[in-house]
C-alpha cells in the first residue's frame with residue numbers, strides 16, 4: 766500500500782478504501798505479507814507508516830520491513846529520485862517482500878498455517 770503524506774497522516778481516500786477493504790472482505794488474509802510505502806516532502810511519514818501497518822497487524826499479515834522505515838522524500842518524482850537512501854530502502858524492501866512470500870509459501874507447504882484461535886472478544890461490558 767502506498768500513500769503520500771497529508772497533514773502528517775496517510776491519504777484520506779486510501780484510509781477510507783482500507784477501512785472498507787479490511788472490514789467487508791472476508792477472504793483469509795493470514796500470512797499474506799503487507800508492505801506500506803510512504804512518500805512525503807518532509808515529515809509525518811512515520812505516522813502514516815504506523816497507520817497503514819495497523820491494517821496488516823490485525824489480520825495475521827506479516828509486515829515487511831527494510832533497512833529504514835519504508836519512506837521516500839520529495840514533492841516531485843525528480844526530487845524523490847535524488848533521495849538515494851530512500852531508493853535503497855525501497856530496493857531492500859522489495860527483495861525482503863519477495864523473500865518473505867517465498868519463505869512463507871515453503872513454510873505453508875512444510876508445516877501448514879499456524880493454528881488460529883478465535884471467539885474471545887473482550888469488551889468489559891460486564892463492568893469487571
Ligand SMILES: Cc1cc2nc3c(=O)[nH]c(=O)nc-3n(C[C@H](O)[C@H](O)[C@H](O)COP(=O)(O)O)c2cc1C
Pocket residue numbers: 769770771772773774804805806807808809810839840841
Ligand atoms: C494538503 C497537503 C498536505 C501535505 N502535508 C504534508 C505533510 O504533513 N508532511 C509532508 O512531508 N508533506 C506533506 N505534503 C506534501 C506531500 O506529501 C508530497 O508533496 C507528496 O508527494 C504529494 O503527493 P501527491 O502529488 O500524490 O498528492 C502535503 C501536501 C498536500 C497537498
